[in-house]
Amino acid sequence: MSDIAVRVDNISKKYTIGNTSSGSLKETIAGLFSKTQQGKTEEFWALEDISFDVKRGEAIGIVGKNGAGKSTLLKVLSRITEPTTGRIEIDGRISSLLEVGTGFHQELTGRENVFLNGTILGMKRAEVRAKFDEIVEFSGIGKFLDTPVKRYSSGMKVRLAFAVAAHLEPEILIIDEVLAVGDAEFQKKCLGKMEDVTGQGRTVLFVSHNMSAVKQLCSKGILLRQGRIVDKGGINKVIDTYLSSDQQENKGGIVHFEPDASKNFQVLKAQLVDDRSIQRYTFECEEEVTLALQCKLTDKIPGLYGYLTVKDKSDNLLIESDTFDYLPNLLESLPTGISNIHIKIPSRTLAPGQYYIYLNFSSQQNTAGFHVDSPGNILSFDVIDTYTMRGNNRRSFLGTTLKWETVDAEITL
């Protein structure tokens, strides 16, 4: 038994976009007689030259933006679709979980669905039977075991489905973003169960947008961008690369947008400045961070509001704010023309670290759609602390410093 569980060698996957999918006879027959190319087909490489090895017992996180090829890679690895070129060797019993509850049938009871789903996932009936009580216990739906699944709430369905999946005992486990479903409590339970799995020396390939889950589960990572591997190695390094290069379009403290005549409201320029209005990328904890926006408004939009978040490298949401925080909503009374808007993050709010700003403008009452202007993840900045002893070693989410002082008065109860 070699210590390589999965060896991926130069995998590429081509999709043809256009009129090829499940066609009709007419097209094929017409195609036989026409000499010209059917046209309108376009090749698209979802994966290009992907090579990597996964050692036995290793947990690898696959990260990347939507459309980077993560799901295609998992589909190829789990044999749902074949690669166009390349070779994969998988050594060991493999199970993939691209969805919870695959094959669940509404008309069947919970009990029957456990067997159905279990055998679809590759278990023998005897194996399902042996683990049946454990599965039911884990799902917590004991009472409803003989009720058709169509009477279940969506939460119950997910719990039952996940309970089956969690009791698979493959040597290699492939998991897509399946944890995105279910309530927070159950997600935690699932993450715990997954950790048990990786703890038992199983090989795991995991795709998620939840960076803290990836970090928690995986020791190594692969970063995909446009179907190619751009970084691999330790999970922390890979996530850092991902967040600093892929998560936001523009690294640094300033970004310009092409004016779009079809938008009645648009951010033209966004930058981070200090209190002397100088554009910066790195700020001291002691400083205010000001997000300076230059916006155009050509026509009033009723109900227009702005939304902003600040997240750290691990995708933790630290600040969430919108223009309704201070009433009246600034954007509803904005004069047409060019305006400059400043949003200040008070000093000593953020701890030392790297942060990302996300920005969006929408309106419930907008006739042309909810989203008015979506700049998205536009800016990142660093916060450092050279003012305090603890300085950059402060591990807290907040940069707040607390005053320790003696007082004369004793507190009397």
Place this chain on the structure above:
Amino acid sequence: MSKVVIDANKNWYSLDIKELFGYKDLFYTLAYRDFKVKYAQTFLGLIWAFIQPALTLLVFGMLFNKGLQVDTGDVPYLLFASCGLAAWTYFSSVMGEAGNSIIGAQNMVQKIYFPRLVIPLSKALVGLIDFGVTLLIIFALMIAYQYPPSPNIVFFPFFILAAMLSALGVGVWLSALTIRYRDFQQIVPFLIRFGMFVTPVAYPAEVVVNRLPEWATLLYYMNPIAGVIEGFRWSLLGGNPPNVYSYISFIVVILLFVSSLFYFKKVERTIADIV
């Protein structure tokens, strides 16, 4: 230790029967699901499997026996027709179900791997339940007419197997073709309706064959279920053994079945991309 190699450059497909056997539990579970779902929430449940052939036989009896006065020799007409009906109903339902099976399992095939052949093949098992009920009708008729089964009945299992292969041969072909060309979804109901007229279900083959030229007879027996039905009657009711032409039908069955497996294997690799 199982080892899987995925190689884009391989151009030869093995049927991988061994892997298929590894999934036999899934095969049974899918069959159970279809059976359960078919009769779930119906008031009469499995009784439907009895009502449908019984009513069809009644209509056959009035139409072909009383009306057209089809000659079935020493064999009571209803008994004669019930054997044909059992085979035809099994054939047409399994063929139709298998043909649509991959399309019906779209969600599954896009999310998980297993040998896709399990899906259409499992339909052959589901059909056996209705088939069994029809057999009960046949035996009930035998008792009613005091017509003992022929000693040829020892060959009956062989003809059941032939019926399965025949239904699957067509069904697997259709399922693979339907993935690529949805047109076949229109063709299947037509095949089922049209097929019964060109198959000796309600009348003996001789009625037609004696009046047809040689080439048309050959064509008639290209029908993969024609030979099986003759075989059913011979093994259950006795009489003349299946004629020489029936062997054409059996050869067609085997060719269809084997080629369907290979064609399916060829299409299988792209199912998730185009389904």
